[in-house]
Amino acid sequence: MARVMTAPASSPSSPSSSWRRRPWVRWATPLLIVAVLAVLPLVGTEFQNETLARIGVFAVAVLGLNVVMGYTGQVSLGQIFFLGFGAYVTAYGVSQDWNIVLVFVLACLLPAAAGLLVALAAARLGGLAIAMVTIALPIVGVPLAKRLNEYTGGSQGLSARFAESPEGSGLYDDQWTLYLVIAIGGVVFLLTHFLVRGKYGRAFAIVKGNENVAASMGISPYRYKVLAFTIASAIGGVSGFLYMLVIQYTSPETMSFGHSIELLAAMVIGGAASIVGSLLGGAFYVLVPQLTNQVDASLTALLQGAILLVVLFVLPGGLASLPRALTRGRRRLRAGRGPAAPPTTPSSTPGSGTAAEQPETERQGHA
Amino acid sequence: MTLLELEDVTASYGPVQVLDGVTLSVPENGAVGILGANGAGKTTTLRAISGTVRAGGRIVFDGKDIRGMRPDQVAAQGIAHVPEGRGTLGDLTVRENLMVGAYLRKDRKGIDEDVDYCLDLFPNLRERITSNASALSGGEQQMLAVSRGIMSKPRLMLLDEASLGLAPSTAKNVYDAIRRLRVESGIAMLVVEQNANLAFTLVDTATVLETGRNALTGSSAELKGMDEIRRAYLGG
Amino acid sequence: MGEFVQLVVDGLSTGSVYAAIALAIVLVHSATGLVNFAQGGMAVLAAYVAWVLTNQSVPLVVAVLASIVFSFVLGAVVERYLMRRFERGDPDTAVVVTIGLLTLITGIAGWLWSYNNQQFPSLFPLDTVSFLGVSISIRSIGTTLSIVAVMIVLQLLFVRTKLGLALRAVAINPQSAAFSGLPVERLLMVGWGLAAVLGAVAGALVAPQLTLTPGMLDNALVYALAAVILGGLTSPVGVVIAAWMIGVLENLAAVYVPFIGHDLKIAVPFILLFVVLVVRPQGLFGRKTVVRV
Amino acid sequence: GGGNDAGRGGDAAEGAPSPGITDTSVTLGITTPLSGATAGPGTCTVAGVTAYMGMKNAEGGIEFGDGKTRTVEIEALDDTYDPQQAKANYDQLKDDVFAMTAGLGTPTNRAWLDAAIADEVPQVLIMTGDPIFSETEQSPWQLGFVPIYQNEGEAFGELLATSTEEHKVAILAQNDDYGEGYVEGFKSAIEGSDNIEIVDELTYEATDTSVDAQLTELANSEADIFFNAMSVTPLMISALQKAQQLGWTPSWFLPSNTSSPTAILEPGGAAAYPGIYSVSFSKAPQSPAFAEDEDVQTYLSALKDYGNYPDPPAFPHCQWSWMVGATLEQAFQNMEEPTRDSFMEALRSIEGYEAPLMLPDTSVSTGEDGQPAVSTVVVQKFNGRGYDTVETFE
Amino acid sequence: MAAELTLQDVSLQFGGIKVLQDVSFAVEPGQIFGLVGPNGAGKTSLFNCISGHYKPTAGTVRIDGTEVQGARPATLAKHGLARTFQHPALQLHETVLENVLLGAHTRLPGGALEWAVRLPRTWRAEKALRAEALELLERNDLGWAAHLPADELSHGLHKGVELCRALLMKPRLLLLDEPAAGLPHAEVETLIATVRRLRTDDDITVVIVEHHMGLIAALTDRVVVLDHGAKLMEGTAAEAQSDPRVIEAYIGKDAADDAA
């Protein structure tokens, strides 16, 4: 419509993204990733492998949370419940000597079904209300798990070891476990990666952005919230399966409400609505306590709080926004030297951080 | 006497520079218009003045350099910015919105009078005085935004498409009222307006922006006489 | 009958603890649009400050006043140097920042004062009065009345004063508020400062009952949040009533509904919340926000 | 490599030193909550043993059964009472430490129980009353320290059974294995006593902010004995206060970890009750009876100097952990090879050891299957300032 | 193809406020229909009633003879109804192209699982619609902006993007809420041409709310004038502009004089 040319120098393709678009890079990158993942378990020490496996568990849990919260904008404080549910299903199934594939399927389906039920009710609400309804899941889940002690082992929990490396594979248990985590987690990541691009990704995003618009595009906000929530629960269930695979024990404490909050923090720190961010979030969830324990075990809370704040202060978009922040920083450096952008007060710098200037948007209540 | 002086003003959103040397001046009690195609930089010019966007060059208000001030500091100098689009505070009632507009004023009586003035000007608002602003129709929100500007009794008003979404008669009323304010209260005006017919009933001079630069500046009469202006902005 | 009334009274007194934190959350939310998870942590910190002072044999009332002043400054500083960076960004990020802040504050308190339980002197005597066969401690009555007083002050602040209006306006849309000359940055600092003050009052009220530890209010936080949503984010009166309802209904359900019992009684507020929200999404007393197409 | 249970450690040659031990030092690992809701007692579990070993190190170290004198290093990690984190901590420590010890918590210890067995890493003298850790068959590399919960409940039940009067008992128990264990032990001891009737039994959650409702309900039972299996300090204080407000003044039974005279009974106003009973096996440092006690004085000063714990602790876990240190010393002295096997053997053959701070009639005995290191407790009655041992219920 | 829209005694109330009162009119297939009236008359609300965002308190809305009042907006959208919003509502951080592609949602085949495993037919469809969206942008002079984030476009341009988004839905009934607001005169002419083309090329029924009387006069076959929620008159644009009631309530005396 308008004849105004956009400022020519400012095409969106920064050098790095155009580099990423080269065909050989597009093919080589996945291959490289697969290759690295294939040898990774073979080169690490036992503890490194165990740590990586744990990262995998929580990366999957964060990924699930990202589907419902990062992409679809529905604050869920219940994700840990689905992890716990998946873990219990797995532990129970293993204790009953069920076929492990069946156990895996149940560990996805039962949490998904629970998630579906909850979502059918909760998706009618929005914003903070949905946060409060989902917060109830872990909070009620803990006493419920104790009450159902026939299946859950009550407060003493359930142990299950089912991932001994197969005879003749020549692998240590930790290597085998890590391979399983990488394989299962990798598939979940890949599927989610595809899902949040294209039709469903856009649909989730518009449900997050503006439900009225979504509806007028033929996207029922309710149905898509339910869908996202169910997917998140299923992925949560998978992470519960992996949890049992790696940790081999679950108890009501597994799903304590504090962990749900930590998962949420991990999601934001990794980068909301980002696949890589989920992985980084999982790493943050696992590595930071490890790190703070190393520094001073009696100051873990203080250090963890401080690290969280520092990371977000530097990268409000989460760890996944680091490359973007770097290119922006470089661009700003270059621009800063030009005559056109003299400094002004910090408060009026649009584009600083994630807070791109949105003069007319109102802030909605949000948890 | 010039009240507001812009000289070679530049502005950018992040790395994207959108103002490339805008120059204009608003005399005391004057009314100046800004015309231009979509995306020409009209809104950005007003934002540069009110401090919501990072700007370069010289912006002087009443002899004082206001470039780099925060928006509330600019407002405290006596500049009211009526923004484009939904410039209201959605979760506050209509009356509360008006009271926020009068935040810097101390004269209780004057405030009450002005509330009445606005409600007379826009009877729709009187009907919805206790409604949340977000429930109002598009046009009603626009009325409220303008009223908030009026409530702050500024020395200079920056109006960004004040007639946007207003019914023809209402739009005309608004401009009549603004003209009256200018005459009665001596408020100077800098208006961005797509409805150039309406704008020319108010402004003495106007400037046409093109890709962030002044393409033309002249008195109303001069501009109205130019073919390309007629074609692009006035019709017929 | 006596038991029933006693349970109601007990519930009101527990509910008042939730209400104390809930009010502070409402204040920050109304003034900045955020839900502040660190609210409890800040209250605990204030209580520790008061406790340290009383240990230096400063009179309790003076110590609490000092902790209030401390809290105001703390709140303002936290806003200025921490929250400001996140105020215009993604609200989820800002909430996570408050979670980080909670962890940090808890860690600092644990580091400075250890995780040992400390006795916090009560502002009210420990005596009990009884009427109609129900016994109530003076402390609960004092706490409850203080909460009511705070609630009234807060309600008046929001609806009657220019400051309250300005705080709300800034929370809704800082940019637009600035166009009317509202000193956005200062108001945000004041909003946080006041919320921290409220937290300090809450801390001093509930610390004697809960005994002072760094995590003293962690368990109450969930209830407080439920009360905030149930009552309607914008209404101080609403959240106090909601907090009381939660306290009372929880007790009654635990005792009179055998299936729920004391272990699942925590589900009660959430079921209540859910039912209410389906009927009234804005909460019991909240003002409906209209999002127009 | 081979796909077997033993991780990667493989079996070292017979007699070769296990990880975490050299000729001059031995390293012990702890995973315990150092932040979060259970950080109070958790911190204590580290402080006591650290203080004890610090004191020994300052004296030059401990002489082991193999003739070498070693200093003892302690690596403690925070698990925030999260089983997953506890397992991670264990994974991190297992190759560097000789043995894991002293950590607090049932689920957190259970989380790596199987792994410790598979890796053949000692998980000993831990602070949980869960019986599984003392079943040698199931837990060959484990040993609990504190009496199993059942024992404590049982001790009180037995005391009550000595009474000839009619008693009505009200029970409030934490809704987990802790509370259940207590109640189970108590009930088994009063079985068959016709004069004792349980009139009401309720539970609470460790995360509750208040137990007022339970107290109100229990007060209506008009019981004269209140068996309160509660492990949360603030709740115990408020329970003591609430019952008084309600005008309900039964005799109380309190568990060993929530019966501190200064931290709980005094603020709770315990003087109002006819009798406050608790079980214990350690001297209460706050009790005037022990103010001059040499053990207590050594302990308190070491806690300050080596344990980084300046205040008198509100939790008995500090004392217990101190005893863990002493018990470990016993095992070290008898252990003939610097191996975990040898250590376990030495540890399992301690008999009737009266560790410092132990009350008369209690001792550390590790030989009995199904029982933790300490299985004898004495019942005590609060005397206004400290505790006295009692034999009969009066 | 084009849809037929009939409203019968549509009323709408919020609390005590009567927003619409017994509004009835019929839009024939292929018509370009105008809806005008003073601010707050209920035009946008009427749109909301048609598109399912509001449920009328009384009356019926029929599309092609089927009663649709109370149907969910998403359902209506799937059956060929598209609309723009008075205040443009775009995904500001997404590119313009992604915004427009949102309109293709109902035209893309496949369920979540098929997209998750990237079934070939899903991405083939995606590719085809992407091309179509680009072409659509190109045709509306917005091709240059396709890969810019929407928030880098000015307010006026958002209107164009919204229009493209609605058009990609291939609707049979299109509701435009003040499409010309904020456009300079020259752009209004382009818009008029675009909407005309919609009728001739795409066979769409169009209902327009607009305060720009020039556009209404040039474009519409028929108009309804609303005032205070009630129908004031119905007729051609010219009839409306000369109707004294309309001049009184809406256009204003002076404005009418000016125009004359």
Ligand SMILES: Nc1ncnc2c1ncn2[C@@H]1O[C@H](COP(=O)(O)OP(=O)(O)OP(=O)(O)O)[C@@H](O)[C@H]1O
């Ligand atoms: N937040 C933003 N980030 C980046 N670029 C922007 C932003 N806002 C506006 N622009 C760009 O700046 C230029 C000027 O925009 P501005 O809003 O000032 O135009 P305008 O003249 O007011 O147009 P309209 O008549 O459509 O309102 C446009 O090219 C627009 O794309």
Ligand SMILES: Nc1ncnc2c1ncn2[C@@H]1O[C@H](COP(=O)(O)OP(=O)(O)OP(=O)(O)O)[C@@H](O)[C@H]1O
């Ligand atoms: N959700 C709602 N809640 C309360 N009032 C509403 C709501 N929606 C519309 N209204 C009221 O209905 C009336 C009609 O609004 P509507 O937006 O339909 O007007 P309009 O004709 O589109 O006006 P404009 O030309 O200004 O856009 C207004 O007074 C408005 O305040």
Ligand SMILES: [Mg+2]
């Ligand atoms: Mg503009």
Ligand SMILES: [Mg+2]
């Ligand atoms: Mg409208």
